[in-house]
Amino acid sequence: MFQSIGEMVVLFLRTLQALPKLWRQKQKVFDQLFEIGNASLLMACILSLFIGGVISLQTGPLLAKYGLSGSIGGGVGTAMCKELGPVMMAILIAGRIGSAMAAEIGSMRVYQEIDALRTMNINPIHYLVLPRIVAISVALPMLVIFSILVGWFGGAMVAAGNEKIGITVQAFFSNLRQVVEFADVMHGLIKSFVFAVTIGVVSCAQGLQTIGGPRGIGRSVTKAVVNSIVLILIFDYFLTRFLLYFEK
Amino acid sequence: MNSTANQQQSVSVEVHGLRKSYNGVEVLHGISLEVARGEVFVIMGPSGSGKSVLLKHIIGLETPDAGEILIEGERIDAEGVADKYRMAMVFQSGALLNSLNVGENVGLYLREHRLKPPAEIDRIVREKLELLGLKGVEGKSPGELSGGMKKRVAIARALVIDPQLILYDEPTSELDPLMAVTIGEEILDLKERIQVTSIVVTHDRDLAFGVADRIAVMNEGKVIAIGTPAEVKRNPEPLVQRFLTVDFKPQPQETYAKHT
Numbered sequence: 001m002f003q004s005i006g007e008m009v010v011l012f013l014r015t016l017q018a019l020p021k022l023w024r025q026k027q028k029v030f031d032q033l034f035e036i037g038n039a040s041l042l043m044a045c046i047l048s049l050f051i052g053g054v055i056s057l058q059t060g061p062l063l064a065k066y067g068l069s070g071s072i073g074g075g076v077g078t079a080m081c082k083e084l085g086p087v088m089m090a091i092l093i094a095g096r097i098g099s100a101m102a103a104e105i106g107s108m109r110v111y112q113e114i115d116a117l118r119t120m121n122i123n124p125i126h127y128l129v130l131p132r133i134v135a136i137s138v139a140l141p142m143l144v145i146f147s148i149l150v151g152w153f154g155g156a157m158v159a160a161g162n163e164k165i166g167i168t169v170q171a172f173f174s175n176l177r178q179v180v181e182f183a184d185v186m187h188g189l190i191k192s193f194v195f196a197v198t199i200g201v202v203s204c205a206q207g208l209q210t211i212g213g214p215r216g217i218g219r220s221v222t223k224a225v226v227n228s229i230v231l232i233l234i235f236d237y238f239l240t241r242f243l244l245y246f247e248k
Numbered sequence: 249m250n251s252t253a254n255q256q257q258s259v260s261v262e263v264h265g266l267r268k269s270y271n272g273v274e275v276l277h278g279i280s281l282e283v284a285r286g287e288v289f290v291i292m293g294p295s296g297s298g299k300s301v302l303l304k305h306i307i308g309l310e311t312p313d314a315g316e317i318l319i320e321g322e323r324i325d326a327e328g329v330a331d332k333y334r335m336a337m338v339f340q341s342g343a344l345l346n347s348l349n350v351g352e353n354v355g356l357y358l359r360e361h362r363l364k365p366p367a368e369i370d371r372i373v374r375e376k377l378e379l380l381g382l383k384g385v386e387g388k389s390p391g392e393l394s395g396g397m398k399k400r401v402a403i404a405r406a407l408v409i410d411p412q413l414i415l416y417d418e419p420t421s422e423l424d425p426l427m428a429v430t431i432g433e434e435i436l437d438l439k440e441r442i443q444v445t446s447i448v449v450t451h452d453r454d455l456a457f458g459v460a461d462r463i464a465v466m467n468e469g470k471v472i473a474i475g476t477p478a479e480v481k482r483n484p485e486p487l488v489q490r491f492l493t494v495d496f497k498p499q500p501q502e503t504y505a506k507h508t
Contacts, residue, residue, distance in 0.1 A: 024362075108345070115309050116343035119336060120357045120409065127360065 008205045011129065015201070018123070018130045025131045032135030036097050040143060047092055048147040051084050052076060052154030060158070060165035069165050073172040074179025076155035081184040082191075085148040087236055090195035093140055094228035098203035101132055102224035105207025106217040114208070124208070133200035140196035141189045148188065152176060187243050194239060195232050202228045258285040258445040259320050259333050259412045261306060266315035268301060275301055277469040278315065283462075288439055288446045290456040293466035294491060299449040300340070302466070303415050306447065307337045319413070333413065336406035340418040342398035344390040344405070350377070351386030354405045376404040380434065396427035403434060414438070416448040420455050428455060435459045453492060457481075465491060 022029070055076050063069050105128055108114050114124050156172040159165045206224040210216050261283040268276040275298045283289040291299050304310040306317055308330050317324045319333050344353045352359075354376055355369045364372065373386060380400040390398060399419060406414055416435065420428035432455050438444055450456055456463055456477075463480045465473040465488050473483040481492065 104347075111346075112339045112341055112343040113345050115304075116337070116339060116345070116405075118309060119307050120360070121331060122356070122360050 004205075004209070007209065008201050011125070011205045011208070012197070012201045014125050015129055015133050018126050021126055022130060022134060025126065025134075028127075028131035029135050029138075032131050033139055035100075036093070036135060036139040037143075039100070040093060040096050040139075041146070043092060043096065044089060044143050044147050045150050047088060048080075048085065048150035049154035051088055052080060052151030052156075053158040055079050055084070055151075056155040056158035056165065057162065060162060064165050069159075069167050070171060071175055071179070072159050072165060072167065073156070073175030073177075076159070076172075077152055077176035077180040078184055080148045080151035080155070081180060081188045082240075083188075083236075085144050085151055086188045086191040086195060087232065089140060089144050089147045090192060090199065090232045091229055093136065093143070093196070094199045094203075094225055094232065097136060098199045098228045099221045099225050101136075101200070101203035102207040102210075102221045103217055105129075105204055106210035106220040109208060109210045110213060110217060129200075129204045129208075132204060133197060136200045137193060137196040140199075141192045144188055144192040145185075148185065183247065187247075190243065191236065191239050194235055198231050198235060199228045202231060257412060257443040260285050261289075261413065261445065261447065262318040262321070263302070263306070264316050264318070266302070266305060266317065267313045268298075268305065268310065269313055275469050276305075276312075279466075279469070279471055280315075281464055281471060281474060283445060283447060286439065286443045286445055287461045288435060288448065288459050290448045290450060290460035290463045291466060292451060292453070292456050292463060292491070294451060297466040298469040299451075299466055300417050303337070303417055303447065303449050307335055307415055334409050334411045335413045335415070336409045336411040337415040338399065338402045338406050338417065338419055340421055342390070342395075342402040344398060344401055346390050348390075349386065350382075350388050350390065350393070350401050353390065353401060354386075354408055356405065357409050372408060373404075376407050377401070379407070380404050381430075395422045396424070396430070399423065399427075399431060400434070403431075407438070410442075411444055413445045413447070416446065416450075418450055418452075419448065420450065420452045428452065429458075431455075432458050467491075 056072060059075050060069060060072050063072055063075070105114075108128070114128075117124050117127060152173075156169045159167050159172045160169045203224040206220045206227070210220040263279055263281050266276050266279040267274065279298075279302055291302065293299050301310065305312055306324075308324055311325070319329060322329045322332075324330055344350075345356070348356065351370070351373050355373045358364050358369045358372065377383065377385060380403055382397060382400055382404065385393070385397070385401070390401070393401065419431050419435070423431065435446055435448065436459055439446060448455070448459065460477055462474065462476055464471050465480060467487050472485055473480050473488045475483070480488065483489070
């Protein structure tokens with residue numbers, strides 16, 4: 001385990017070192033961005049809509065019972081910004097994109113494509129890892145913004161449609177505007193950036209460590225997804241603690 | 249890059265006392281051999297004898313536990329030596345990048361190192377593919393090619409580097425005899441045309457004796473015979489003789505009937 005963590009840290013540092021050469025890989029970054037967006041946007045939309053809806057459904061009647069149904073917009077808004085948007089999107093991307101990264105790099109390793117790159121003096125970190133980590137680090141925060149907006153919409157629809165909550169869409173968003181601040185959105189974006197780097201590094205590292213044939217690739221994919229999700233949840237706690245120091 | 253080293257068309261290779269272990273099991277037991285400039289040197293031996301591992305050490309994909317590899321008398325692991333000489337490897341599977349088409353695979357080295365403008369790269373790619381009888385396949389994906397075509401594309405990709413040393417790992421495995429002969433002819437043709445040094449790892453006896461200037465026979469991580477094809481054929485070592493002469497002997501019909 002410690003060796004694995006060490007390899008991930010080394011990969012992360014080497015990727016940071018390679019950042020000045022990013023301009024040479026810009027086309028690959030755009031290709032990866034398209035891949036991530038294309039593969040995840042619809043799923044992100046459905047997931048966020050229902051997450052927003054279910055928070056409304058769970059908290060709305062309870063708040064209404066104590067005569068606080070007017071504050072549901074703020075509750076859903078804050079939860080989506082600071083916690084559910086970043087964490088759920090990160091888990092979705094770990095499963096959808098992290099697995100694909102580990103499988104692609106893993107199969108390249110198994111079928112000697114990475115060795116072929118090295119014989120041509122092409123650094124696999126510059127060619128394969130850097131564009132993927134940069135693309136996911138840009139794409140995930142963008143997806144989180146999208147997820148927050150769709151989640152708010154889902155929450156508002158349920159709040160307006162559920163008779164036990166019984167508030168209008170306007171009242172939902174009016175409360176949301178009073179409660180949610182720009183700093184809350186930034187809180188979620190900072191988290192999502194850290195999660196994105198985590199998914200990228202873990203998935204690429206697992207891909208590069210792949211040995212054996214198709215079974216080895218399968219093992220790497222599973223490890224990439226599981227390790228990414230575990231690290232996302234651990235980092236979420238510590239990041240929340242850290243970011244709370246900066247709140248008023 | 250050293251201009252003299254860069255201009256000469258072939259390089260010499262020396263391997264001294266090379267040792268390598270994986271998980272405590274030694275797979276190379278102090279290999280030593282020398283390959284002269286412009287020579288086609290064939291390394292033969294049964295599967296698992298360490299031929300491919302040796303090749304990976306020569307190209308720098310593996311680090312030896314002990315011993316040294318010299319290119320033109322310079323240690324390959326010394327600062328800048330690997331970059332100084334143009335070396336290419338043709339992998340057993342071809343190792344073409346599946347995410348790229350054939351043209352992009354062949355032009356990858358020039359494109360990634362920005363050595364030529366895109367139009368020039370396209371011209372060189374077409375030229376190298378035509379040289380190997382692969383006209384008009386630039387747009388195809390590696391998955392659409394036969395085993396022989398993949399190998400030839402891999403050779404074309406190696407040629408784009410304008411190599412001084414080409415390493416071939418089992419170039420005729422999985423190929424029909426006609427295609428195997430074509431690949432063998434390509435190796436000889438390249439030697440004639442660009443005087444490149446070639447190291448060929450194979451257990452294909454026909455290919456080995458057809459193309460080699462010298463042959464080394466390996467078994468269990470050791471070189472057990474080395475010399476010209478004629479010298480190796482005369483080598484009295486029983487393992488060498490067995491490897492060079494063993495042939496398929498069908499069982500007599502009655503024996504087969506007894507078993508069934």
